[in-house]
Amino acid sequence: MNQGLKxxxxxxxxxxxxxxxxxxxxxxxxxxLSCAVSVRYESQDILFYEAETAxxxxxxxxxxxxxxRLGADGRAADLSICEPxxxxxxxxxxxxxxxxYSAHAMDHAILARFDLAKVRELLAERPRIATAIMRSLSRxxxxxxxCLASDRMQTAPQRVANYLLTHSEKxxxxxxxxxxxQKSLLARKLGLAPEALSRAFSALRTVGVTVQGRAIAxxxxxALRHI
Amino acid sequence: MNQGLKxxxxxxxxxxxxxxxxxxxxxxxxxxLSCAVSVRYESQDILFYEAETAxxxxxxxxxxxxxxRLGADGRAADLSICEPxxxxxxxxxxxxxxxxYSAHAMDHAILARFDLAKVRELLAERPRIATAIMRSLSRxxxxxxxCLASDRMQTAPQRVANYLLTHSEKxxxxxxxxxxxQKSLLARKLGLAPEALSRAFSALRTVGVTVQGRAIAxxxxxALRHI
DNA sequence: CGCTGATTTGAAACAGTTCAAGCCACGTGG
DNA sequence: CCACGTGGCTTGAACTGTTTCAAATCAGCG
Numbered sequence: 001m002n003q004g005l006k007x008x009x010x011x012x013x014x015x016x017x018x019x020x021x022x023x024x025x026x027x028x029x030x031x032x033l034s035c036a037v038s039v040r041y042e043s044q045d046i047l048f049y050e051a052e053t054a055x056x057x058x059x060x061x062x063x064x065x066x067x068x069r070l071g072a073d074g075r076a077a078d079l080s081i082c083e084p085x086x087x088x089x090x091x092x093x094x095x096x097x098x099x100x101y102s103a104h105a106m107d108h109a110i111l112a113r114f115d116l117a118k119v120r121e122l123l124a125e126r127p128r129i130a131t132a133i134m135r136s137l138s139r140x141x142x143x144x145x146x147c148l149a150s151d152r153m154q155t156a157p158q159r160v161a162n163y164l165l166t167h168s169e170k171x172x173x174x175x176x177x178x179x180x181x182q183k184s185l186l187a188r189k190l191g192l193a194p195e196a197l198s199r200a201f202s203a204l205r206t207v208g209v210t211v212q213g214r215a216i217a218x219x220x221x222x223a224l225r226h227i
Numbered sequence: 228m229n230q231g232l233k234x235x236x237x238x239x240x241x242x243x244x245x246x247x248x249x250x251x252x253x254x255x256x257x258x259x260l261s262c263a264v265s266v267r268y269e270s271q272d273i274l275f276y277e278a279e280t281a282x283x284x285x286x287x288x289x290x291x292x293x294x295x296r297l298g299a300d301g302r303a304a305d306l307s308i309c310e311p312x313x314x315x316x317x318x319x320x321x322x323x324x325x326x327x328y329s330a331h332a333m334d335h336a337i338l339a340r341f342d343l344a345k346v347r348e349l350l351a352e353r354p355r356i357a358t359a360i361m362r363s364l365s366r367x368x369x370x371x372x373x374c375l376a377s378d379r380m381q382t383a384p385q386r387v388a389n390y391l392l393t394h395s396e397k398x399x400x401x402x403x404x405x406x407x408x409q410k411s412l413l414a415r416k417l418g419l420a421p422e423a424l425s426r427a428f429s430a431l432r433t434v435g436v437t438v439q440g441r442a443i444a445x446x447x448x449x450a451l452r453h454i
Numbered sequence: 455c456g457c458t459g460a461t462t463t464g465a466a467a468c469a470g471t472t473c474a475a476g477c478c479a480c481g482t483g484g
Numbered sequence: 485c486c487a488c489g490t491g492g493c494t495t496g497a498a499c500t501g502t503t504t505c506a507a508a509t510c511a512g513c514g
Binding site: 023069071075077078079090091092093094095100101123127128130131133134135137138139140141142144145147148149151152153154191 | 250296298302304305306317318319320321322327328350354355357358360361362364365366367368369371372374375376378379380381418
Binding site: 155156192193195196199213 | 500501502503504511
C-alpha cells in the first residue's frame with residue numbers, strides 16, 4: 001500500500017456519484033471528501049483483519065475488494081465482493097470497535113480511505129451527512145438481505161441465472177455480459193465453491209447460456225428467468 | 228389489528244431503551260416517538276406483504292415478528308425473527324418504495340408503528356435523529372452479516388451451539404436458558420428445517436446439552452464452544 | 455514449446471431437506 | 485378420571501444439492 005494521497009479530481013468525481021455521497025449538496029460532499037485520501041493496494045494485499053481496531057472506512061475507486069470472515073477451522077466465508085463505487089466499513093462510524101471482517105484487495109485496487117474520527121466530528125457539525133451514510137447503510141442492508149434470501153432459497157443455477165439477469169445488457173430477447181473478474185471470485189460472491197459455479201454454468205447451457213472465458217451470451221432472457 | 232393508539236408511558240420507556248432511540252437526548256427521543264402509535268396484532272396476522280407500498284416502520288414492544296420472503300415456487304425463507312426492542316423497515320425511511328419482505332406476527336404482538344413520512348420530515352428539522360437510525364441500521368447490517376457468515380460456514384449443530392452460548396445465563400462451568408419461542412421458530416431463525424434443529428439438539432446431547440421442552444441445560448460451556 | 459494458474463470434470467462423501475410415521479403433552483368432553 | 489384429538493416435536497429413510505478431493509484440460513505467456 002502507498003501513503004495516502006490527496007484525491008484527484010477524477011477520483012472526487014467517482015466518489016460524488018457513489019452511494020456514500022448520494023443526496024448531498026456540493027458543499028456537504030466536499031466536506032465529506034475532505035475526510036478521505038486515496039490509497040493504492042496491490043493484488044492480494046490485506047487492507048485489514050477482522051477485529052483489528054478500526055480507524056478508517058473505504059470506498060472502492062477501482063479494482064475489487066473481498067470482504068470475508070475466517071471460521072475457527074480456517075475456512076473462509078465471503079460476505080461481499082466490493083466493486084468500484086461500493087463502500088465498506090461505514091457501520092463503524094458510530095459503534096466503531098474493531099472491523100467485523102477482513103478485507104483483501106483482489107487486483108491493483110485504488111480506494112478512498114475515510115478517517116472515521118474526522119467523519120464522526122463532521123457528523124456533529126453537519127448532521128445532514130448522516131442521511132447520506134444512512135442511505136448507504138440501507139443499501140448494504142438490502143443487498144445483504146438479498147444475499148441471505150438467495151442462499152436460503154435458491155439453488156446454484158438459480159443464483160447464477162439471477163446474477164446474469166441482473167448484470168447483462170439486454171439486446172432483444174437475447175443478452176450478454178463480460179464478467180468483471182475471475183469465475184472463482186464470482187463463485188465466492190454467490191456463496192459457492194468454484195466447482196459448483198462451473199457445474200451451474202454447464203446446467204444453464206441447456207437453456208441457452210454460452211460461456212467462453214469471461215464472455216457470456218444469453219440466447220433467451222425469458223427462458224433464463226423461469227429457471 | 229387494532230387502530231393505532233397513543234403509546235402508553237411504559238411503552239415509551241421500552242422504546243427509549245431500544246436501539247432505534249439510542250444516543251438521543253430526551254427531546255429528540257420525544258420528537259421521534261411522536262411519530263409513532265401502538266398497534267396490536269393477533270397471532271398469524273400479516274403486518275404487510277413484500278412489495279406493498281410502505282407507509283410505516285415498526286419496533287416490537289412485545290411478542291415476535293417473523294420477516295420472510297417468498298420464492299417463486301412458494302417456499303419461504305426467513306430473514307429475521309424480531310424480538311421486543313427490535314425494529315424493522317427503517318431502511319425505507321430514505322429509499323422507501325415497497326417493503327423488501329413480508330412480516331407476520333407470531334404471537335399476540337404489540338408494536339410501535341412509526342409513520343415514515345413524519346419521520347422523514349422530522350429528519351430535516353432535527354438531523355441528529357438520523358444518527359439514531361444509522362445506529363440501528365448498522366446493528367441490523369451486522370446481525371445480517373453474522374447470519375450470512377454462519378449460513379455459509381457453520382453446520383447445524385454449530386449454529387445451535389452458537390445460539391445457546393450467546394443466549395444462555397452462565398452459572399460456573401454450566402449454563403441454562405429457556406427458549407422464548409417455539410423450536411420451529413428457532414429453526415427458521417437459524418435457517419434450518421425443524422427436523423434439522425431437532426437432529427442438531429440430539430447431536431449436542433453428546434457434549435452435555437439437555438433439552439426438555441423449552442428448557443435447555445448446558446453442562447460444560449467450554450465443551451460446547453469447541454464444537 | 456512448455457510453464458503456471460484457472461477452470462472443468464468425475465467420483466465419493468456430506469449436510470440438510472422432504473416425506474411419512476410415530477410420539478408426547480396437553481386440553482376437551484364424555 | 486380417562487379416552488381422544490390436536491399440535492408440536494422427534495425419528496427414520498430416501499433423496500437432493502453441494503462440497504471435497506483428485507485428475508484432466510485449457511489459456512495465456514515467457
